[in-house]
Amino acid sequence: MAMGRPRAFDMDEALERALQVFWRKGYEGASLTDLTEAMGINPPSLYAAFGNKEGLFHKAVERYVAERGKFWAEAMNEPTARAAVERLMRHSADFLTDKCNPGGCLLVQGALSCSDQATPVKRALANRRATGEARLRDRFERAKSDGDLPAEVDPTDLARYVMTMMEGMAIQAASGTTREALQRVVDVTLRSFPG
Amino acid sequence: MAMGRPRAFDMDEALERALQVFWRKGYEGASLTDLTEAMGINPPSLYAAFGNKEGLFHKAVERYVAERGKFWAEAMNEPTARAAVERLMRHSADFLTDKCNPGGCLLVQGALSCSDQATPVKRALANRRATGEARLRDRFERAKSDGDLPAEVDPTDLARYVMTMMEGMAIQAASGTTREALQRVVDVTLRSFPG
DNA sequence: GGAATTATATAGCGATCAATAAGAAATTAG
């Protein structure tokens, strides 16, 4: 069978550039013109490769979680709950303020509030955040049976507390708070963390 | 001089309704159609009364801070830093999840990420949040001279920590976290707060 | 080479965006 004209752009690189636009402007704040210009392609190529704007966004989020979220797994593998939280928050403080990236977190600022038609996107991001919270809760449950968290600790509440802190750090980073200042916020948090 | 035709709508009530639309959908997510329908007026009336969409938004934010932010002053007047933070966070947890309101905080989700042309709005909200952080810092400085905070505490860092927590709570509330769950996050925070 | 297939570039679609022009309606001043 005939194979047709070969694609003239690198899909991975185009997706990475779209990801950065969404990261900076959010789902609705990023226009197709913004996206196609950053990706170096024309609209028909975008639609042929990624479906539509929402499909492109979901693929960008998937890439974001897969590539930028690796440190979550590393953190959860630390031997104790405290070490896991410390590694998670230290890396987050660096990551959220990394000058190579737009400030903040795509999962937080990608579609926090939006028009009615974008509510599915908003919900998808909220689900991604909830997944992170669930991973923390699971890790804390394991820590309790390991004995490195006191028996009176509620893993659900502690996970929500840590997640709330990290989401707040994303807001701070998006507002221009520096890496050093964010690390001092982590200091304050860890000073009181059990273990 | 001639007084002209009297205005047929209540400006305060119209502004309140616009505020609620912005709160739910954000600055860019709220269309003029959304706004005029909620306010019960036609576009020319909106523009005559409030200038333009951005002017309306700023007036809505001003109203939001003045009316919904009263509890900040009450909290800062508590006798100790710890009591101030407890009152601030307890009220915030209730406020952010109040079923009479859209979930979350207008100052956080009003324009967290946006198109280039809305960046002035984004910056204005970041400045409002920074003002809250500064009030906390000032209160903690006073607490240090009052002796109800240890001398080794850095008021700037502690204020940033509390503000980060509150911003995270706004994200949680916007994602559907309940009042009770948010109060348990406050429990965890207060368990470690000095005083 | 010729047919089939796929990606490209150009141009433009209908819908919606924020904002307004035009004129009728409602008030006060004299």
Place this chain on the structure above:
DNA sequence: CTAATTTCTTATTGATCGCTATATAATTCC
């Protein structure tokens, strides 16, 4: 009453939104 002033309703404006129809270019199969 008339004149002046202001707000109202109606109907658009030009720009931009996400998206696509069309035709051309580039490749493979036969």
